[in-house]
Amino acid sequence: MRKIPLNDEIAVAISQVVDDALVVTRKPSHGDLDNIILRNKIDKGDPKLNGQNTNVGKAKRVSAVLNWALEHDQEVGEIFLNSLLSLIRGHGGFREDSPNFVGHESIRNLQSSLKAEGVILSSDGVVTPVVLENLSDLEMEEALASYIRRAKKGASDAALLTGTSKDLLEAVAAHVITRLLGKYQQSNFPTLLGLAFHLLGLSTANTKGNKDITSRLEISMYELGCSVNNLRNKQGTGHGRPFLPTVTYIEAKAAIESMGLISEFLLSKLKEKIRH
Structure with missing residues (x-):
């Protein structure tokens, strides 16, 4: 999926995922956030890059740029959200044995928020649509391929396409x-x-x-x-x-x-x- 649905609840949930206020340090770093914020041209909403608050935490930065996107350019925000999730996944944020693991509660909150918008977030951070019927042929095959990869690893959430009657x-x-x-x-x-x-x-x-x-x-x-x-x-x-x-x-x-x-x-x- 190139974009992930964005609303107020999802903005809060993903901000909690990057919140590292209670740990010594956890990636992605502020530098990593700088890169994807600038690449996705969403920096107008970032208090750090705008010099408003250079000591702002990661969670507040993510929350600020997503709230800016909700008001000014939701599509850009949805593309950024996908980039952010990929970044977290790449740093092992969804892997329990990783020093960058974001925590079960944060993952469950994000899963719940995304599911309400028709998106399944698996335990390893992969996103797939809940309802497949309205996708284009290419999107359908990409979604099915994602489930197939998980099924071949024995992942139970790939056996049944949640939200439909089809396996x-x-x-x-x-x-x-x-x-x-x-x-x-x-x-x-x-x-x-x-x-x-x-x-x-x-x-x-x-x-x-x-x-x-x-x-x-x-x-x-x-x-x-x-x-x-x-x-x-x-x-x-x-x-x-x-x-x-x-x-x-x-x-x-x-x-x-x-x-x-x-x-x-x-x-x-x-x-x-x-x-x-």
């Missing part, structure tokens, strides 16, 4: 069908996934005719996708455990990583098909 693999299959047919109709998961495979020229157990040497791999991926979907907690709302209570942690992690693998395979095949 990751279902969302990817629907995207494939929409890109190739223009729209798709709701159907059961095996049919949906099977259609996506068919449109991409991939084999399933129902594919007729001679099968080439890669068909066994494709069929196995289709069957694995259906098996993983059967483990889903169909009664879930997208805010809790994505799998049935009987599924163990080891099984759930394997299922999530499988989702990521199959989803990546389908997106790669889609890009290949569109390119040719």
Whole structure:
């Protein structure tokens, strides 16, 4: 995401994330803030760079520039907010074993503020849209790719697309069908996934005719996708455990990583098909 939504609540929450008044020192430094404030041309709101208060703390600086942006140029503020979050992430601010870790409470506050604006902030500082349906094709694929990266690492928040009824693999299959047919109709998961495979020229157990040497791999991926979907907690709302209570942690992690693998395979095949 190039921009992150900005409002008064988010401005307060991100200011708390950079607040290091209670610790000896923590990056990003004032110099780091100077660089991104100037680069994003938001320095008119910075009391330090304007010489109003050279001893102002990081939290007050961030709060001041974001409040200036809310009044004068919100788009610039949203781009700056994304740069700031990347800077914090780059310094290990979301990594618990880092000396620059910002703290669980600050992260939870920011997560809550962003979620109200349709953005998910993961525990490692990655942002993705909650609702994917209204994104452009490129934005959709970027968002799905972000979930895929997390799923391949076994991250449970990548298994179910929070705020929608779709899990990751279902969302990817629907995207494939929409890109190739223009729209798709709701159907059961095996049919949906099977259609996506068919449109991409991939084999399933129902594919007729001679099968080439890669068909066994494709069929196995289709069957694995259906098996993983059967483990889903169909009664879930997208805010809790994505799998049935009987599924163990080891099984759930394997299922999530499988989702990521199959989803990546389908997106790669889609890009290949569109390119040719």
